[in-house]
Amino acid sequence: QFAPRVFSGIQPSGGLTLGNYLGALKRFSQMQEKGTHKCIFCMVDMHAITVWQDPAALTRSTREVAAFFIASGIDPERSILFNQSQVPEHAQLAWIFNCVARMGWMGRMTQWKDKAGKNAEQASLGLFAYPALMAADILLYHATHVPVGEDQKQHLELTRDIATKFNHDYGVDFFPITEPVIEGTATRVMSLRDGTKKMSKSDPSDMARINLADDADTIAQKFRKARTDPDPLPDDYESLSARPEAKNLVDIYAALSEQPTDKVMAEVAGMQFGTFKPRLAELAVEVLSPMSAEMRRLMQNPDEIDAILARGADRARAIATPILRRTYDIVGM
Numbered sequence: 001q002f003a004p005r006v007f008s009g010i011q012p013s014g015g016l017t018l019g020n021y022l023g024a025l026k027r028f029s030q031m032q033e034k035g036t037h038k039c040i041f042c043m044v045d046m047h048a049i050t051v052w053q054d055p056a057a058l059t060r061s062t063r064e065v066a067a068f069f070i071a072s073g074i075d076p077e078r079s080i081l082f083n084q085s086q087v088p089e090h091a092q093l094a095w096i097f098n099c100v101a102r103m104g105w106m107g108r109m110t111q112w113k114d115k116a117g118k119n120a121e122q123a124s125l126g127l128f129a130y131p132a133l134m135a136a137d138i139l140l141y142h143a144t145h146v147p148v149g150e151d152q153k154q155h156l157e158l159t160r161d162i163a164t165k166f167n168h169d170y171g172v173d174f175f176p177i178t179e180p181v182i183e184g185t186a187t188r189v190m191s192l193r194d195g196t197k198k199m200s201k202s203d204p205s206d207m208a209r210i211n212l213a214d215d216a217d218t219i220a221q222k223f224r225k226a227r228t229d230p231d232p233l234p235d236d237y238e239s240l241s242a243r244p245e246a247k248n249l250v251d252i253y254a255a256l257s258e259q260p261t262d263k264v265m266a267e268v269a270g271m272q273f274g275t276f277k278p279r280l281a282e283l284a285v286e287v288l289s290p291m292s293a294e295m296r297r298l299m300q301n302p303d304e305i306d307a308i309l310a311r312g313a314d315r316a317r318a319i320a321t322p323i324l325r326r327t328y329d330i331v332g333m
Ligand code: ADP
Pocket: 010, 011, 019, 020, 021, 022, 023, 024, 148, 149, 187, 188, 189, 190, 198, 199, 200, 201, 202
């Protein structure tokens, strides 16, 4: 009944890391190449402003994330790439979903509890309603599949609850019950300073992450200084589970070289980190530098990015408009 469609969004809230590439963008472009699903990718600037964003930084960051999509292999002709606020139907459908979702559902979201913390009175109303907007992002395209990380699973569950309640309340079978995309070999990239924390732009230490904007020397230095234990690399992957920092570097190497971990272990068994780290850095530079060069080129041509996004928004609206119109009909508006 529903055509296979993938939707995913990234917040333009500044700073892109190797984690964003290996955990999200690389997988998105693999999905596009597989060709089984129409892929719709969105810079979700309306989500970003649920917490304060400097206006000039938001504009820049939106272009930067778009450049990241393109540089990492998303073809804006085969896939649809656009900026959320340019398709007003997202906000329109979100309002309807605000009226479908229950306060209690929203209050149970762990991300709300984490982000609002003890000071919920001072959090924006948008931060509370965020998951209803996310449901609108997905269901506005009747997306059947969404690639989600661990942190977004609960929100996708809520999207399914909203679709189910809408269908039930209005006695229709209109919105699909969206499935998470099976994670497969999704890489969770950890901090270079603490193998138990995820690599993130919000980490106060810049040495803990590889930024897409880092030059070759910086990348080499960060891997050289990455925390590890004094033992050489073992010959089996399983024994790395007690050595999170070492495991993280091996996982990054495997993801960047597109090799299964047992093959990597065969290659690095017995190696000292003094030998392994420069190899890893060299590989990272080899993969990231063409991408960051293309991002720099695009950022020097903002008109080119804006034109791609404007065209993407037109194509997104061609799908979204009839779905919203039909939703209004169902609701009686
Ligand atoms: P951050 O947590 O740094 O703010 P986002 O939440 O904006 O990053 O993440 C955007 C996308 O990148 C999401 O799909 C998320 O799962 C992925 N991602 C972010 N950091 C990592 C990481 N360290 N490892 C794997 N994937 C990541």
